[in-house]
Amino acid sequence: GAVVSQHPSRVICKSGTSVKIECRSLDFQATTMFWYRQFPKQSLMLMATSNEGSKATYEQGVEKDKFLINHASLTLSTLTVTSAHPEDSSFYICSARKGSGYTFGSGTRLTVV
Amino acid sequence: GENVEQHPSTLSVQEGDSAVIKCTYSDSASNYFPWYKQELGKRPQLIIDIRSNVGEKKDQRIAVTLNKTAKHFSLHITETQPEDSAVYFCAASSDLNDMRFGAGTRLTVKP
Numbered sequence: 001g002a003v004v005s006q007h008p009s010r011v012i013c014k015s016g017t018s019v020k021i022e023c024r025s026l027d028f029q030a031t032t033m034f035w036y037r038q039f040p041k042q043s044l045m046l047m048a049t050s051n052e053g054s055k056a057t058y059e060q061g062v063e064k065d066k067f068l069i070n071h072a073s074l075t076l077s078t079l080t081v082t083s084a085h086p087e088d089s090s091f092y093i094c095s096a097r098k099g100s101g102y103t104f105g106s107g108t109r110l111t112v113v
Numbered sequence: 114g115e116n117v118e119q120h121p122s123t124l125s126v127q128e129g130d131s132a133v134i135k136c137t138y139s140d141s142a143s144n145y146f147p148w149y150k151q152e153l154g155k156r157p158q159l160i161i162d163i164r165s166n167v168g169e170k171k172d173q174r175i176a177v178t179l180n181k182t183a184k185h186f187s188l189h190i191t192e193t194q195p196e197d198s199a200v201y202f203c204a205a206s207s208d209l210n211d212m213r214f215g216a217g218t219r220l221t222v223k224p
Contacts, residue, residue: 034211034212036214041219042216042217043202043214043215043216043217044157044202044214045214046211046212046213049211091154093156093157095212100145100164101147101159101162102147102159102206102212104156104157105156106155106156107154107155107156109154
């Protein structure tokens with residue numbers, strides 16, 4: 001079946017530093033990937049849609065300069081949280097559409113101290 | 114864009130009873146409605162899905178119904194078990210739109 005590998009699963013970083021999260025589709029080509037953010041006890045909120053070879057589409061209220069998305073190949077999308085602050089601490093998860101369904105990465109727990 | 118509302122936010126049932134979670138959506142173009150179960154800190158797991166050309170779908174103890182006219186769909190879990198305890202999310206998407214999630218329902222099944 002469709003598998004999306006997401007790394008790292010957990011990361012702790014200092015305020016002001018940047019963190020990169022990777023999502024790879026292992027057995028299929030994902031022209032589109034979605035990045036979600038989830039706060040404790042809340043739903044998954046779509047941050048942006050990542051399109052291979054073009055600029056990502058960001059949802060309203062999401063700072064594109066802070067959350068940099070790169071989808072340089074059909075199997076890799078990255079989310080970089082720049083100049084991280086404690087309020088960026090959250091669970092970040094990617095998803096790729098394959099055919100008529102969606103496959104999720106395992107998620108990244110980001111803690112900014 | 115699509116807006117998905119989900120109720121209730123919390124649901125507690127006795128083991129063996131049924132649980133029903135309801136969702137409404139706003140975009141008539143939405144044609145795919147998955148339900149996910151999420152354990153704490155893990156990825157959502159697809160438990161059942163339904164497309165707009167179908168009114169009902171069942172998989173063992175889990176069933177989903179869809180009313181396109183009213184733009185609502187529901188998850189039904191029968192003979193609930195303690196391991197069904199989790200957070201459940203409904204979602205809606207179309208061929209053009211990204212998938213949007215409901216706010217989630219925390220289901221607790223008491224032994």
